[in-house]
Amino acid sequence: MTTQNFVPFVDLHAQYLSIKGEVDAAIASVIRDSSFIRGPHVDAFESDFAAMHNIEHCISCGNGTDSLYIAMHALGVKPGDEVIVPAHSWISTSETVSQLGAVPIFCDSDASTFTIDPTLLDQLITSKTVGIIPVHLYGQPADMDAIMVFAKKHKIWVLEDCAQAHLATYKGQLVGTFGNASSFSFYPGKNLGAMGDAGAILTRDKKLAEKMVMFARHGGLTKGDHQIEGINSRMDGMQAAILNVKLKHLAYWTERRQTCAEKYSLLLAGIPGITPPQVALSRKSVWHLYVIQHNRRDALAKHLKRQGIATVVNYPIALPFLPAYAERFHKPEHFPVAHRHQSRILSLPIYPEMSEHQQKLVVKAIKTYRTQE
Numbered sequence: 001m002t003t004q005n006f007v008p009f010v011d012l013h014a015q016y017l018s019i020k021g022e023v024d025a026a027i028a029s030v031i032r033d034s035s036f037i038r039g040p041h042v043d044a045f046e047s048d049f050a051a052m053h054n055i056e057h058c059i060s061c062g063n064g065t066d067s068l069y070i071a072m073h074a075l076g077v078k079p080g081d082e083v084i085v086p087a088h089s090w091i092s093t094s095e096t097v098s099q100l101g102a103v104p105i106f107c108d109s110d111a112s113t114f115t116i117d118p119t120l121l122d123q124l125i126t127s128k129t130v131g132i133i134p135v136h137l138y139g140q141p142a143d144m145d146a147i148m149v150f151a152k153k154h155k156i157w158v159l160e161d162c163a164q165a166h167l168a169t170y171k172g173q174l175v176g177t178f179g180n181a182s183s184f185s186f187y188p189g190k191n192l193g194a195m196g197d198a199g200a201i202l203t204r205d206k207k208l209a210e211k212m213v214m215f216a217r218h219g220g221l222t223k224g225d226h227q228i229e230g231i232n233s234r235m236d237g238m239q240a241a242i243l244n245v246k247l248k249h250l251a252y253w254t255e256r257r258q259t260c261a262e263k264y265s266l267l268l269a270g271i272p273g274i275t276p277p278q279v280a281l282s283r284k285s286v287w288h289l290y291v292i293q294h295n296r297r298d299a300l301a302k303h304l305k306r307q308g309i310a311t312v313v314n315y316p317i318a319l320p321f322l323p324a325y326a327e328r329f330h331k332p333e334h335f336p337v338a339h340r341h342q343s344r345i346l347s348l349p350i351y352p353e354m355s356e357h358q359q360k361l362v363v364k365a366i367k368t369y370r371t372q373e
């Protein structure tokens, strides 16, 4: 719980309290109707989430990792294929490529936005490349113009990983509407979070949507019909009902995050040693995370912890350097930007319910670190 001089990293309970009546009623209605798996709440969420993006098909599923896996299965990824993924992301983005027998090919980050550096893509393409997964990391859209031009030129698909970027825009266009398909997570801590696991895929392609639905539901569109072997990945009614409530508040919560981010950037400007996050021109971040950089990141994090400020490192080891990819023998000089970022990044608390007082506490604590150095 929030006490005066403690700033949590996120405060999911504060969000629940702000909409308690609506959430409790939604949960009660799921129990009343016994609509635990699929049913009206899931249908409503799929159609509202699709409509919000002005896209024909929304396929809900168990979580954001499954949504990547299901989408790539439908896109026809097979053993031996190569898929370009960012060096800097959560491991879902690359592990799902490997789970289909394909090889994730890592692309280094752009130094100022943490997203894929499109100038490196031409070096990564081979005759085996079938697709690319841009991640809108920390809530900031990747450079979609450059990525779409590259994908068109090489006739490969684009699967947007929007797990951290609900409602973010690139040149005014919502993320999740650029690629052949896009993947979302509703993990509780995400900008649109369920009270458990949930995920979804968006696509304009009817055939692709059918393949996804089939694969996610044991390989058939109707019960007992199994055209292929599939998996079981579905959003449950409780999560859908909660998400339906939260969807109505998402635009406001997003604005709140944007206000918090602006405030941070104002308060942090000019503090020696601190590099605040940068958003590229014509991109609008939804600030899933507010990530600063500092040369002595670990010492700063320790100092903040002592002052009651919670921070997180997202992520301490870039994907190419994880033990999971040790057999690939990646070296720091192969991904110099991601390698530099991994030791310098620090995520500060940010969430819609955060008060200005809390933000000031965070900044004050950062300032005292400087004077103690």
Ligand SMILES: *Cc1c(COP(=O)(O)O)cnc(C)c1O
Pocket: 063, 064, 065, 066, 089, 090, 092, 093, 135, 161, 163, 164, 184, 185, 186, 187, 197, 198, 199
């Ligand atoms: C959270 C996340 C996922 C996975 O979502 P889950 O719902 O936790 O499976 C995938 N990609 C990125 C970039 C994420 O942040």
